[in-house]
Amino acid sequence: MSDKTLIRGARILGGEPADLLLADGAIAGLGTDLDATGAVVVEAAGLVALPGFVDLHTHLRQPGREDAETILTGSQAAAVGGYTAVLAMANTNPVTDTAEAAERVLDLGVAAGYVDVQPVGAVTKDLEGHELAELGLMARSRARVRVFSDDGKCVHDARVMRRALEYVKAFGGVVSQHAQDPSLAPYGSACCHEGEISGQLGLPGWPGIAEEVIVARDVMLARHTGSRVHVAHVSTAGSVEVVRWAKSQGIDVTCEVTPHHLILTTDELLGYDPTYKVNPPLRPAEDVQALRAALADGTIDAVATDHAPHAKHDKEHAFVDAAFGMLGLETALSVVVTTMVETGLLDWAGVARVLSTNPARIAGLDGHGHEIAVGAPANITLVDPSAKVTVDRDASVSLSRNNPWHGRELTGAVHATFLRGKATVMEGKLQ
Numbered sequence: 495m496s497d498k499t500l501i502r503g504a505r506i507l508g509g510e511p512a513d514l515l516l517a518d519g520a521i522a523g524l525g526t527d528l529d530a531t532g533a534v535v536v537e538a539a540g541l542v543a544l545p546g547f548v549d550l551h552t553h554l555r556q557p558g559r560e561d562a563e564t565i566l567t568g569s570q571a572a573a574v575g576g577y578t579a580v581l582a583m584a585n586t587n588p589v590t591d592t593a594e595a596a597e598r599v600l601d602l603g604v605a606a607g608y609v610d611v612q613p614v615g616a617v618t619k620d621l622e623g624h625e626l627a628e629l630g631l632m633a634r635s636r637a638r639v640r641v642f643s644d645d646g647k648c649v650h651d652a653r654v655m656r657r658a659l660e661y662v663k664a665f666g667g668v669v670s671q672h673a674q675d676p677s678l679a680p681y682g683s684a685c686c687h688e689g690e691i692s693g694q695l696g697l698p699g700w701p702g703i704a705e706e707v708i709v710a711r712d713v714m715l716a717r718h719t720g721s722r723v724h725v726a727h728v729s730t731a732g733s734v735e736v737v738r739w740a741k742s743q744g745i746d747v748t749c750e751v752t753p754h755h756l757i758l759t760t761d762e763l764l765g766y767d768p769t770y771k772v773n774p775p776l777r778p779a780e781d782v783q784a785l786r787a788a789l790a791d792g793t794i795d796a797v798a799t800d801h802a803p804h805a806k807h808d809k810e811h812a813f814v815d816a817a818f819g820m821l822g823l824e825t826a827l828s829v830v831v832t833t834m835v836e837t838g839l840l841d842w843a844g845v846a847r848v849l850s851t852n853p854a855r856i857a858g859l860d861g862h863g864h865e866i867a868v869g870a871p872a873n874i875t876l877v878d879p880s881a882k883v884t885v886d887r888d889a890s891v892s893l894s895r896n897n898p899w900h901g902r903e904l905t906g907a908v909h910a911t912f913l914r915g916k917a918t919v920m921e922g923k924l925q
């Protein structure tokens with residue numbers, strides 16, 4: 495089979511139609527009426543060409559919970575979602591807190607071959623929050639770890655956070671903080687936005703302030719250390735306000751929002767369906783509006799899925815006992831189109847920014863998030879901008895089924911994904 499592909503007539507970043515020639519892993523031509531000799535031709539009239547998506551926040555569950563997801567199945571779900579790179583969170587079993595563990599994740603990602611799997615290193619040993627993990631060794635390993643996170647838990651001790659920020663500064667790393675002060679929102683028990691709704695449902699409250707105090711503290715620590723902090727899954731208007739202020743002061747802070755926090759609200763909890771139990775919890779509509787506005791104005795840099803697959807027997811429990819988390823990789827683009835493009839809040843260049851360019855920059859991934867230009871790596875996602883999709887959780891390539899979008903109609907679909915010129919997905923199907 496030819497290793498040349500001609501994508502014919504795609505709208506580049508939603509602009510004018512052009513042909514794209516992919517050869518030897520790179521974009522070899524961009525223009526009109528390019529010569530198709532020897533190339534596989536992909537007819538792309540009406541489709542939008544974007545740089546391959548990069549997910550800053552994916553839980554792949556391997557090692558330890560291969561019944562919920564593996565690096566292979568998670569990579570496949572990512573490719574179907576239009577991703578060419580994912581950052582694999584460290585809260586596996588064992589935790590990714592050594593150079594060897596990070597290299598193992600990297601190698602399994604290469605063996606799977608659907609997306610570049612970039613390991614995230616734990617900030618503290620075994621995510622316990624006390625002793626720093628081998629940050630330098632992970633950074634210098636073959637895995638070149640640059641993003642560190644105890645995600646699932648917060649680096650709640652200010653002294654440990656300060657040391658982590660100082661340490662990662664030496665090699666241009668970043669700490670991605672799961673902002674949850676456990677004295678205000680205890681791990682495991684706090685599971686519902688604190689407010690009228692938690693009272694009504696009788697569920698332990700997870701107040702927005704538990705997130706906001708950590709975000710406020712961390713931007714001050716970033717300023718003090720001159721280092722770089724990233725806030726994972728921001729979920730409240732207050733957090734966004736703090737980040738907006740910090741950016742205006744020149745503090746080196748970035749943040750991400752999940753697709754689910756852009757649309758789902760506390761109302762979903764009324765049926766006590768554990769599919770909607772997630773950390774941080776779903777918030778009221780005012781927060782959702784503030785998150786959309788902040789993504790539109792650039793205060794929020796990226797959309798990151800927090801894809802959190804769980805086996806049935808961990809999710810199908812009474813709400814208080816079920817595992818936290820929901821799937822996200824395969825549906826993120828459709829949620830972004832539905833909430834941000836259809837509403838006029840983002841154009842396609844904006845979608846490229848929040849799903850590709852910014853996350854690649856934050857993670858320090860050189861081979862991703864490029865402009866669509868001759869010579870750039872051929873990591874390309876083709877999107878059908880107006881397709882109406884009714885999500886079917888059983889059509890998922892993820893091993894898990896905790897899909898909050900099941901039965902909903904969303905707009906926009908991934909048509910094809912190319913990783914260094916090779917089609918991993920074509921006509922929505924895994925290759």
Ligand SMILES: NC(=O)N[C@@H](CC(=O)O)C(=O)O
Nearest residue numbers: 553645646772773802818819
């Ligand atoms: N986001 C989630 O709801 N779940 C995450 C970890 C976490 O609790 O943040 C997971 O690993 O399942």
